[in-house]
Amino acid sequence: MFRRSQLDSPQAIRRSAMDLLARREHSYAEMLRKLKQRGATSEQAEIELDRLQDDGLLSDERFCEAYVHARSQRGYGPQRLREELRQRGVAASLIEQVLGDACWDWPARAQETFNKRFPEGKASDPKDRAKQLRFMLYRGFGSEF
CATH class of the missing domain: 1.10.10 (Arc Repressor Mutant, subunit A)
Known part of the structure; x- marks a missing residue:
């Protein structure tokens, strides 16, 4: 399991999200839940997930x-x-x-x-x-x- 301090920066959140997306497609809600479980705050995770959507890497x-x-x-x-x-x-x-x-x-x-x-x-x-x-x-x- 990830330690809470691992997802304290935008880069760490994005890296964790990219690791999840490398395995399979995820919905926005699934990604948000998983990132929060790994220690990211809701605001930080939403910002990074919005960026991933803008980049075309995350799509419901x-x-x-x-x-x-x-x-x-x-x-x-x-x-x-x-x-x-x-x-x-x-x-x-x-x-x-x-x-x-x-x-x-x-x-x-x-x-x-x-x-x-x-x-x-x-x-x-x-x-x-x-x-x-x-x-x-x-x-x-x-x-x-």
Whole structure:
């Protein structure tokens, strides 16, 4: 864990933020939380994060697109992704913009996820059908699969 005194200068805060961004994209809110955990003050961290945004190194839009791409590849649907992104501090309008992009083809992804989990197809037994529906709802897809 970082000692509190490590992030007492703008250079140290920027270096820590760049280290985090080198691993993966982060949202502004995630970065702020992580920098504060490492000992930066809110004001200093916000100043450096604003600079990173101005330099094009930190982008909520880029984070949102990368997150949706990665999680949708693992079989998660728009409802679950919407909630996960909201918890990560992404603006609702940006979430809707990214999830609404036509390139995602959510019905096809829902069918793919369903077929992977249930290769035998839709169950005829109501109890098994309810199990399938719960799985799809947990994954963030509606009941329209």
